[in-house]
Amino acid sequence: GAVVSQHPSRVICKSGTSVKIECRSLDFQATTMFWYRQFPKKSLMLMATSNEGSKATYEQGVEKDKFLINHASLTLSTLTVTSAHPEDSSFYICSARGDREVHEQYFGPGTRLTVT
Amino acid sequence: GQNIDQPTEMTATEGAIVQINCTYQTSGFNGLFWYQQHAGEAPTFLSYNVLDGLEEKGRFSSFLSRSKGYSYLLLKELQMKDSASYLCAPMDSNYQLIWGAGTKLIIKP
Numbered sequence: 001g002a003v004v005s006q007h008p009s010r011v012i013c014k015s016g017t018s019v020k021i022e023c024r025s026l027d028f029q030a031t032t033m034f035w036y037r038q039f040p041k042k043s044l045m046l047m048a049t050s051n052e053g054s055k056a057t058y059e060q061g062v063e064k065d066k067f068l069i070n071h072a073s074l075t076l077s078t079l080t081v082t083s084a085h086p087e088d089s090s091f092y093i094c095s096a097r098g099d100r101e102v103h104e105q106y107f108g109p110g111t112r113l114t115v116t
Numbered sequence: 117g118q119n120i121d122q123p124t125e126m127t128a129t130e131g132a133i134v135q136i137n138c139t140y141q142t143s144g145f146n147g148l149f150w151y152q153q154h155a156g157e158a159p160t161f162l163s164y165n166v167l168d169g170l171e172e173k174g175r176f177s178s179f180l181s182r183s184k185g186y187s188y189l190l191l192k193e194l195q196m197k198d199s200a201s202y203l204c205a206p207m208d209s210n211y212q213l214i215w216g217a218g219t220k221l222i223i224k225p
Binding site (some may be wrong): 043 | 213
């Protein structure tokens with residue numbers, strides 16, 4: 001199956017700093033990428049959907065100025081958590097979808113963010 | 117609204133069979149996915165059903181009844197490594213996956 005990578009896999013940062021997470025599709029062109037966050041023992045929560053070359057569509061309650069998403073190419077999307085606070089500590093997962101099969105969505109391995 | 121209902125937790129014995137049920141309500145329907153998620157890891161794809169009936173893939177099978185808004189995942193010959201959360205995720209009319217909290221499956225020797 002298709003491969004999606006995320007970097008870094010784990011990051012610890014201080015409160016007030018910004019953190020960038022990269023999501024790459026390694027062997028296909030991802031026309032759409034999704035960013036999720038997941039708290040322990042909770043369901044995945046969709047944060048935003050991004051299409052290559054256009055602005056991301058954020059879900060209700062997700063601050064677009066705090067969670068900056070850039071999908072500049074067909075293989076790369078980035079999520080920047082700006083001015084991070086301890087409550088932003090979570091597991092962030094990206095997934096990518098190509099244009100061949102709209103129902104196929106491939107997940108990255110996730111990024112564990114801890115804000116101290 | 118959109119809703120997923122799965123048992124929170126199930127326990128089974130190594131070598132046995134377990135069935136995880138899922139009922140759902142979505143705005144439109146474009147198939148239903150089952151994912152496996154080990155603690156601290158991202159979900160991995162198990163199965164996709166878009167038509168009614170049973171899809172078998174090795175030790176795992178998935179069933180769908182669209183009219184009933186019902187699906188199940190059947191795991192046979194359980195192994196200790198099958199201990200994980202199992203996520204039922206229907207896809208709505210916008211091709212978005214709808215997620216519940218999943219079923220935590222505990223396998224005992």
